[in-house]
Amino acid sequence: MTARILPGDDPEALAEAAAAIRAGEPVAFPTETVYGLGANALDPLAVARVFEAKDRPRFDPLIVHIAAAEELERYADRRDLADARVERLAARFWPGPLTVVLRKRETIPGIVTAGLDTVGLRVPDHPIALRLIGAAGVPIAAPSANRFGGLSPTRAEHVRRQLGGRIGLILDGGPSRIGVESTVLLLADGRRTLLRPGGLPVEEIEAEIGPLEAEVGPLDAEGRPGQREAGRGADADKRPALSPGRMIAHYAPGVPLEIVPPDVPVVIAPDERVGLLAGSAGGQARAESLGARFAAVEVPAPDGDPLRLAAGLFEALHRLDTAGLDRIVAQPVPEVGLGRAIMDRLRRAAAAA
Numbered sequence: 492m493t494a495r496i497l498p499g500d501d502p503e504a505l506a507e508a509a510a511a512i513r514a515g516e517p518v519a520f521p522t523e524t525v526y527g528l529g530a531n532a533l534d535p536l537a538v539a540r541v542f543e544a545k546d547r548p549r550f551d552p553l554i555v556h557i558a559a560a561e562e563l564e565r566y567a568d569r570r571d572l573a574d575a576r577v578e579r580l581a582a583r584f585w586p587g588p589l590t591v592v593l594r595k596r597e598t599i600p601g602i603v604t605a606g607l608d609t610v611g612l613r614v615p616d617h618p619i620a621l622r623l624i625g626a627a628g629v630p631i632a633a634p635s636a637n638r639f640g641g642l643s644p645t646r647a648e649h650v651r652r653q654l655g656g657r658i659g660l661i662l663d664g665g666p667s668r669i670g671v672e673s674t675v676l677l678l679a680d681g682r683r684t685l686l687r688p689g690g691l692p693v694e695e696i697e698a699e700i701g702p703l704e705a706e707v708g709p710l711d712a713e714g715r716p717g718q719r720e721a722g723r724g725a726d727a728d729k730r731p732a733l734s735p736g737r738m739i740a741h742y743a744p745g746v747p748l749e750i751v752p753p754d755v756p757v758v759i760a761p762d763e764r765v766g767l768l769a770g771s772a773g774g775q776a777r778a779e780s781l782g783a784r785f786a787a788v789e790v791p792a793p794d795g796d797p798l799r800l801a802a803g804l805f806e807a808l809h810r811l812d813t814a815g816l817d818r819i820v821a822q823p824v825p826e827v828g829l830g831r832a833i834m835d836r837l838r839r840a841a842a843a844a
């Protein structure tokens with residue numbers, strides 16, 4: 492199989508993609524965060540094909556994409572929908588880069604949620620994604636459209652590079668506007684826990700519903716809470732993972748990556764090819780003024796604007812990943828707003844090295 496890339500704004504392409512979804516075939520499609528690999532969320536076999544195409548472990552649950560908040564009641568438990576915070580967040584941030592995790596109804600097959608009794612739901616803020624959900628007439632379960640552990644795709648071409656031989660169709664919607672995945676928030680059973688920092692800054696969520704519980708630290712390779720959470724109780728490692736997808740080695744380029752502040756000299760051997768992911772033009776200048784000669788440099792946001800940096804992050808990593816480098820040096824950014832999601836992804840990429 493070789494994936495065809497079709498323009499997502501072409502009605503015929505959209506109709507073909509919707510028909511494929513209904514027929515149980517996975518289809519890659521654009522969202523405002525990253526590209527997703529979608530399947531009919533109500534069809535366990537179709538969802539199994541998504542896991543298979545990605546080589547994704549079955550313990551990592553998928554996000555279910557719906558077209559409007561009104562659809563929540565079909566898939567989420569009434570007890571959680573009675574929670575005023577859910578309605579408030581949906582009204583304020585949907586469509587948008589926020590996934591809420593609620594207790595699921597029996598309408599959602601177990602394979603979607605990896606056997607958890609909760610389901611992640613979101614309304615994506617992208618016309619092509621919304622039209623696809625509407626035309627298919629079913630909710631669409633979709634992880635990011637990369638091989639498991641690989642870099643998330645923010646362009647159709649990134650999807651083709653990783654999954655081109657495994658899926659039939661990629662809808663092209665141009666570059667993803669936000670560039671990092673959605674913020675995942677656990678609201679089931681009265682909780683308020685950040686499971687993954689993402690495209691919606693935590694500060695904006697807290698302004699709506701008050702302080703969140705501490706973020707769960709990165710999980711280990713088995714999907715169990717890592718050090719930060721383990722300190723909270725002796726039985727921490729026996730507890731099931733809150734968000735099994737938060738494994739530490741994730742979002743990884745194929746080249747080793749380390750995080751190095753701009754004022755720390757980067758020592759490069761004569762025959763070594765090192766790439767720089769700079770936090771700003773000033774950061775690049777600082778690193779080079781300390782003597783480093785980089786074989787490739789990416790500066791997604793010359794002015795250091797976190798919004799622009801997030802939007803260009805995976806794009807830059809994809810380019811560095813294919814530049815024949817020995818290693819990548821990434822500069823850290825302040826952990827406020829989107830900076831949290833950026834640092835989260837960089838740490839995971841670094842941990843995989």
Ligand code: TXA
Pocket residue numbers: 522524525526527528551552553554588590592604607609610611615633634635636671672673674675686687733734735736737
């Ligand atoms: O922006 C996004 O969220 C993109 C686009 C395509 O919507 N999707 C995405 O999906 O990033 P994925 O599968 O790569 O990441 C989903 C994350 C994982 O960390 C997963 O563990 C978590 O959401 N998640 C999904 N359902 C969950 C649940 N019921 N409980 C806890 N965590 C859940």
Ligand code: MG
Pocket residue numbers: 634635643
């Ligand atoms: Mg992913």
